[in-house]
Amino acid sequence: MTTVKVENLTKKYGEIVALDKVSFEIKDKEYLAIIGPSGCGKTTLIKCMSGIQSPTGGDIYFDGKPVKDLPLEERGIGYVFQEIALFPHMNVWDNVTYGPRVKGWPGDRAAKVARELFELIRLSVREREYPSSLSGGARQKIGIARALASGSDLLFLDEPLGSLDAKVRTELRYEIQNIIRDLGLTAVHITHDQEEAMSVADRIAVMKAGRIVEIDEPSKLYSNPETLFVSNFVGEANFLEGIVTKVTDDTCLVESQGLSLSSTEKSKREGEKIVVAIRPDFVSMEKRVNNGEGFAGYIENQDFEGSTIRYEVVLKDHRLFTIRLPQILGGLAFNIGDEVNLSVKPEHVLIYPYPEVGVQKELALA
Amino acid sequence: MSNLSSTKNTIEKILRPLDRLSANPNARRVTYAVALIFFVSMILIPPIIGVVLKWNLIGDTLQNPILVARAESAILASFAIASIVSILDLIAGLPTAWFIVRRKAKWINVVDTLADIPFVIPTVALGFSILVFWSQPQGISGLLRIESLISPGLGLIMLLHFAFSYPIIVRIMVGELQSYDQVYEIAGRTLGASSLTAARTITLPILKPALVSAFLLAFCRSLSETGATAVVAGAFENGPIFIRNALSSVPPQQGPMVLVSLVLIVTSCAIFAFISILGPRLRFPVKKVWPNFEKRLSNPKSTLGRDGLALIVFAIFVAIPSLFVALPGIIAFTDGTVVAAFTGAGVWGVYWGSLLTSYVVALAATLMNLLVGFPMAVIITRRKFGTQVTALLNALISIPITIPSVALGVSLSLFWTAFGNLPELWTLILVHTTITYTYFVQAMAAAIESVPEELESVARTLGAHPFETFRKILIPLTKYSIFSGAIMVLTRSVDETGATTAVLAATSQIKTAPVLLVNWIRNPASVGGQSVVGLGVLFLVLTTFISLLVIRLVLRRER
Amino acid sequence: MPEVRLSEVSKSFGRIEAIHHFDLEIKSGEYICVLGPTGSGKTTLLRLIAGLICPDDGKITFDGKLVNDLSPEERDIAYFPQQYALFPHLNVLENVAFGPKTRGVAYEEAKTQALKVLETVKLDQRANAFPRELSGGMQQRVALARALASGAKLLLLDEPLGALDARLRVELRYHIKSLVKSAGLTAIHVTHDQREAMIVADRIVVLRMGKVEQVGTPYHIYQSPATLFVANFVGETNFLEGTIKSVNSVGALVELQDGFRVKVQETSYLSGEEVVLAIRQELTSLMPVDYDGENAIQGEVKAVRFLGDSIRVEVILVNNLLISARIPISQVKIYPKVKDKVAISFKPADVFVFCTTARGLAKEIEVI
Numbered sequence A: 001m002t003t004v005k006v007e008n009l010t011k012k013y014g015e016i017v018a019l020d021k022v023s024f025e026i027k028d029k030e031y032l033a034i035i036g037p038s039g040c041g042k043t044t045l046i047k048c049m050s051g052i053q054s055p056t057g058g059d060i061y062f063d064g065k066p067v068k069d070l071p072l073e074e075r076g077i078g079y080v081f082q083e084i085a086l087f088p089h090m091n092v093w094d095n096v097t098y099g100p101r102v103k104g105w106p107g108d109r110a111a112k113v114a115r116e117l118f119e120l121i122r123l124s125v126r127e128r129e130y131p132s133s134l135s136g137g138a139r140q141k142i143g144i145a146r147a148l149a150s151g152s153d154l155l156f157l158d159e160p161l162g163s164l165d166a167k168v169r170t171e172l173r174y175e176i177q178n179i180i181r182d183l184g185l186t187a188v189h190i191t192h193d194q195e196e197a198m199s200v201a202d203r204i205a206v207m208k209a210g211r212i213v214e215i216d217e218p219s220k221l222y223s224n225p226e227t228l229f230v231s232n233f234v235g236e237a238n239f240l241e242g243i244v245t246k247v248t249d250d251t252c253l254v255e256s257q258g259l260s261l262s263s264t265e266k267s268k269r270e271g272e273k274i275v276v277a278i279r280p281d282f283v284s285m286e287k288r289v290n291n292g293e294g295f296a297g298y299i300e301n302q303d304f305e306g307s308t309i310r311y312e313v314v315l316k317d318h319r320l321f322t323i324r325l326p327q328i329l330g331g332l333a334f335n336i337g338d339e340v341n342l343s344v345k346p347e348h349v350l351i352y353p354y355p356e357v358g359v360q361k362e363l364a365l366a
Numbered sequence B: 001m002s003n004l005s006s007t008k009n010t011i012e013k014i015l016r017p018l019d020r021l022s023a024n025p026n027a028r029r030v031t032y033a034v035a036l037i038f039f040v041s042m043i044l045i046p047p048i049i050g051v052v053l054k055w056n057l058i059g060d061t062l063q064n065p066i067l068v069a070r071a072e073s074a075i076l077a078s079f080a081i082a083s084i085v086s087i088l089d090l091i092a093g094l095p096t097a098w099f100i101v102r103r104k105a106k107w108i109n110v111v112d113t114l115a116d117i118p119f120v121i122p123t124v125a126l127g128f129s130i131l132v133f134w135s136q137p138q139g140i141s142g143l144l145r146i147e148s149l150i151s152p153g154l155g156l157i158m159l160l161h162f163a164f165s166y167p168i169i170v171r172i173m174v175g176e177l178q179s180y181d182q183v184y185e186i187a188g189r190t191l192g193a194s195s196l197t198a199a200r201t202i203t204l205p206i207l208k209p210a211l212v213s214a215f216l217l218a219f220c221r222s223l224s225e226t227g228a229t230a231v232v233a234g235a236f237e238n239g240p241i242f243i244r245n246a247l248s249s250v251p252p253q254q255g256p257m258v259l260v261s262l263v264l265i266v267t268s269c270a271i272f273a274f275i276s277i278l279g280p281r282l283r284f285p286v287k288k289v290w291p292n293f294e295k296r297l298s299n300p301k302s303t304l305g306r307d308g309l310a311l312i313v314f315a316i317f318v319a320i321p322s323l324f325v326a327l328p329g330i331i332a333f334t335d336g337t338v339v340a341a342f343t344g345a346g347v348w349g350v351y352w353g354s355l356l357t358s359y360v361v362a363l364a365a366t367l368m369n370l371l372v373g374f375p376m377a378v379i380i381t382r383r384k385f386g387t388q389v390t391a392l393l394n395a396l397i398s399i400p401i402t403i404p405s406v407a408l409g410v411s412l413s414l415f416w417t418a419f420g421n422l423p424e425l426w427t428l429i430l431v432h433t434t435i436t437y438t439y440f441v442q443a444m445a446a447a448i449e450s451v452p453e454e455l456e457s458v459a460r461t462l463g464a465h466p467f468e469t470f471r472k473i474l475i476p477l478t479k480y481s482i483f484s485g486a487i488m489v490l491t492r493s494v495d496e497t498g499a500t501t502a503v504l505a506a507t508s509q510i511k512t513a514p515v516l517l518v519n520w521i522r523n524p525a526s527v528g529g530q531s532v533v534g535l536g537v538l539f540l541v542l543t544t545f546i547s548l549l550v551i552r553l554v555l556r557r558e559r
Numbered sequence C: 001m002p003e004v005r006l007s008e009v010s011k012s013f014g015r016i017e018a019i020h021h022f023d024l025e026i027k028s029g030e031y032i033c034v035l036g037p038t039g040s041g042k043t044t045l046l047r048l049i050a051g052l053i054c055p056d057d058g059k060i061t062f063d064g065k066l067v068n069d070l071s072p073e074e075r076d077i078a079y080f081p082q083q084y085a086l087f088p089h090l091n092v093l094e095n096v097a098f099g100p101k102t103r104g105v106a107y108e109e110a111k112t113q114a115l116k117v118l119e120t121v122k123l124d125q126r127a128n129a130f131p132r133e134l135s136g137g138m139q140q141r142v143a144l145a146r147a148l149a150s151g152a153k154l155l156l157l158d159e160p161l162g163a164l165d166a167r168l169r170v171e172l173r174y175h176i177k178s179l180v181k182s183a184g185l186t187a188i189h190v191t192h193d194q195r196e197a198m199i200v201a202d203r204i205v206v207l208r209m210g211k212v213e214q215v216g217t218p219y220h221i222y223q224s225p226a227t228l229f230v231a232n233f234v235g236e237t238n239f240l241e242g243t244i245k246s247v248n249s250v251g252a253l254v255e256l257q258d259g260f261r262v263k264v265q266e267t268s269y270l271s272g273e274e275v276v277l278a279i280r281q282e283l284t285s286l287m288p289v290d291y292d293g294e295n296a297i298q299g300e301v302k303a304v305r306f307l308g309d310s311i312r313v314e315v316i317l318v319n320n321l322l323i324s325a326r327i328p329i330s331q332v333k334i335y336p337k338v339k340d341k342v343a344i345s346f347k348p349a350d351v352f353v354f355c356t357t358a359r360g361l362a363k364e365i366e367v368i
Ligand SMILES: Nc1ncnc2c1ncn2[C@@H]1O[C@H](COP(=O)(O)OP(=O)(O)OP(=O)(O)O)[C@@H](O)[C@H]1O
Pocket: A013, A016, A017, A018, A036, A037, A038, A039, A040, A041, A042, A043, A044, A045, A192
């Protein structure tokens, strides 16, 4: 049983505010992912939570008990590092049993736990091998086993897959999640890869400049993000600037340079300046037979992505629009130069107030 | 301005043909070969051959049981002192280094700087300072109202060696701890290890190579030290003092001198090889953990206690004794000695002359090193001759600092007189080049190592010839290190006593400042009293102090 | 413009054979991607072409001219190393102007050229900044500008996007290709990310342990992988082991573990041969449990993972094999739930068939 509560957590490095009054809760056995652009404070957040660093202000509770003043080694957590950080001078077995050993467990108990973990991570390495002779993926599995060996229910993972090859990364992320599920742990997983976050997490917290901008389930963040920043950061999107022309009970009509779209978004005022975001995956496309009123254009570019095909369509007003079609749904049926009609369902037309700093600045990743 | 750029253009024009020449692989090979040949023929061979040439002199000495017994006990004393002192230094220096790196407070910088003091002060001056502090009325003995708390001899030698080896350990360990990736230790702590346990079972084993090399360096320095030891030795003899005494007796006792030198050279090289090979294989007592006990020792109170103790040891045995160098000098300001010094009257004429000699020799040695040491550093860091040769060269490079400097001096001087019959000054320059070579090459190698090889690769693909890459990428990126390395060599050379004593005959007209000062300190009455001696020491300290200040400023620029 | 050819090139470091009898022909103006796992020899390959290391064996020619003994500065190439390697002591402009200057272009002229290139990567505003003052993405662009400004016609890019955040990487891969193409250069781009390779490359070379596994257009590589390794490394694939039961003119029948039989559209195998079937996850469909069409196998949902543009459903089949199906997000009507009884199915035409090898499936597809 482990729940986590963070209240107004703040961390300053001199002038730099790395964490700015962050508050959130994690439920028991929940898998929380934290994503955000480089330098937004992800690492600082979990370092403060785990006790590696001391926050400037705010409170942290594990299971309702304040832990802010507890030293790192007494918080009873597991931590998996991006650098993997297996002890280079110890063999695999000594690495995994290090936790039990420094806690003074009897040898046979430590050995039993280690045996079970080796089973769990399904790794066929010899126990006397040294970390330097293992591949990156195998090393990180040992890293996880080591973190779990002293029996903590709360696991922090800081970009656990960041130093690995793309392919190994996708395979290992599922394995990690299965282990965490099977053992019923509460986990906080940092990554800058949105797909990784979405595929493993129960909820995702998106951070920007030391704050959490949104925290929600992956599907919600993807299909209906609350902020313009998240709509861009979690998956690609096309952005069109426009204004709200008409508001009815369950839809509103927006216009962008002569292009008119309807959306199911509510609570917008007529005449409000807005930004429309449309994901490339939610647009359908067909070859044009009529003379192409409305949402239409021609295909300028086609990229084969494997399971999907990505098209760049030049709209009538010369704006570029990106569309992604799955191969099994006839994604390969179009050619460069084809005149096409596009359509998108109102629930996939996302609308955001026009940001004060401008669209480019608001979406900036750095 | 335009003048400057036209000079630049001219230089560029002169260097262009060299750039093109460097594109020829053979031209490059020749350059590296020259550096290698210089290393082997001027640095590596002479110290070993020199004593071997005269080994026939040993026979007579071996017949003399009293001499042999004296030599034996002197050599044993040397190794005993070096081992005990280096271990004590490791024990005392490690907590200080830890504390300097890990505590985050402004005043730590003061400790950091103070820990360098024995470094900054030439060893002769340090010997003088320790002598004044422990055994003369101006120091602690005066405070306690006794004649001499610790009179010159074995005890004082130990105290001296402890003081000058201390900064070596602290400096190396501070550097290592700073570049050590703390993530390992943090990982240990997330697994439940107390900070002491994590340090003992993770950090120290990972830093083992550094600990070994710090120990070795302290060991070699202690084995080698002559000037300051002569100052505090009294009637006691260790290896270097034995040689020094043999040299200064009239006529010089060549037999015993060669014997002890040979033994010292062979043994020190053997011990160096033994420890460098076996040291890294030593196992730490890692496995056993005493969770509660170590946790108690890790709590803030115990940590404070440990740090306090480390600081007290540092203050009493290193910092305060070293600072006493200034005291007699300050007295000199009040009694008019200063005026005499600047007019160059009496003994001062000889003094200024010796200081000049010191710097002339040092400058020449530095220049030699710049010319031949830099290519050697490139050879080592860029593995121009393959991994194995590089490892071998790396080991061979350390020989000049492994061998006790008097022994080295004896051997070199025998070698150069046998072969070149060079004037004394020239021999002196060559000896100083040898002695400082290791320091220079190692400093340059570290600097080059910090420049990623990729940078040179990119420059090459962008059209730069090898020599052009060298001067447009490598030199600009290491220029501060080159400069500070050069100054370090300069200071080391000015400071050198042991080998210099061996080269300069007791009757020689040429004297370097430290050699002169050793004589002054041992016999203050001959030059007009303690305040003259004190002032002479103080001037030497000031000149090195300025050089080292320059290094610090320059290195700060680089960062 | 150079046409690069490598024939029978080998390079070893001690006992490690980093590149092994490597053959490749690159046409002028082509954008080639070398794709392979860590340690497969990608960097070594680039360094060989750049002339930074010499091959032990074999020939490298540019436009038919042997360059084996030519030093890097004479090869007229631009090298973009893994960690950018910007010159820290030079500012952005001087970094970019380094190439033209060493090639003898006058100082002022070189600067003008450099500024022009900086404009194309939108960094002319930061010309006076030093590399350490720039973010990772900006440094990447400076390194690219430096390579472009050198006037070399062959560009060697070693994981140019590797050090960037995932999100930024996606954005920049489109950018990098259009820059290279509009400058009309030949490029060799090294990466371990198959999606990046698919998007930027005209042709992909799949490398494994110093040897070529397959060469072809992204479409070709994806739609007809030559080996099990490629089938696994490029794309997301399910693997099933079985034995050919019978073969006729339109296809074959394969028996899986526990007697399940599936049809494949592949006639070149003999009955009794052991084979491995590879099916793309996006071509594996999820069906109601009572579905009785072609190649349907019942099972139970083990996990459902949301991936943004699609969901991935992991199903444990009744014969205990694990298969994943990937469904485009626009096709997901109701979310399957864990423990739901379902069937999976795939078309015979969508199955790749490979021979079983002595090393076994796991070793064959292993990514090291
Ligand atoms: N020890 C430190 N001293 C000073 N500033 C720091 C320190 N550690 C982090 N910062 C600053 O705090 C901010 C947040 O850093 P943090 O490492 O938490 O970001 P991150 O989200 O983990 O980034 P990345 O994805 O690059 O790992 C950054 O602006 C960083 O420069």
